[in-house]
Amino acid sequence: MNKAILFNFTVDKDKNQINVERSFKAPKELVWKAWTTPEILEQWWAPKPYKAVTKSMDFTEGGQWHYYMAGPKGEQHWCLFDFEKIVPLTSFSGLDAFCDENAMINNTKPRVHWHNEFVAKGDTAVVQINIQFDQLEDLETIIEMGFKEGFTAGLENLDQYIESQFKLRK
Secondary structure: OOOOOOEEEEEEOOOOEEEEEEEEOOOHHHHHHHHHOHHHHHHHOOOOOOEEEEEEEOOOOOOEEEEEEEOOOOOEEEEEEEEEEEEOOOEEEEEEEEEOOOOOEOOOOOOEEEEEEEEEEOOEEEEEEEEEOOOHHHHHHHHHOOHHHHHHHHHHHHHHHHHHHHHHHO
């Protein structure tokens, strides 16, 4: 498998944010589709052995992605992503939160603002991700929960998905 040419993961505690820049050996359109289509998100979003399961997704401004991470022992970790702004094939942003199966937000865990930009660079696509926290404690909580390791594993799952798409075309 082709490893990412570019992978930067930085934590900026002064600005309460995480910035990730990651390249994929694929056209920007394929990477965009992988981030915005529930059937594809389910194949890579969760770090193994977890699996992402979509309850509902409306990829429109004002829409939501309601899903859970299914664990190997049957546990379910529910999340809700509220889409705020979408510029097709270029960027999307919104608020992410932990919730329950009825999409009721869990206020004991941080709610996080994501902004994802998609850029074509030759035969690769680069996704630039800015994750903004309200306060430093929220950022530190997410890091302590293993966000970097889990998100890195998910992005590696996306590499595998992309590779499988190229094999199907041959």
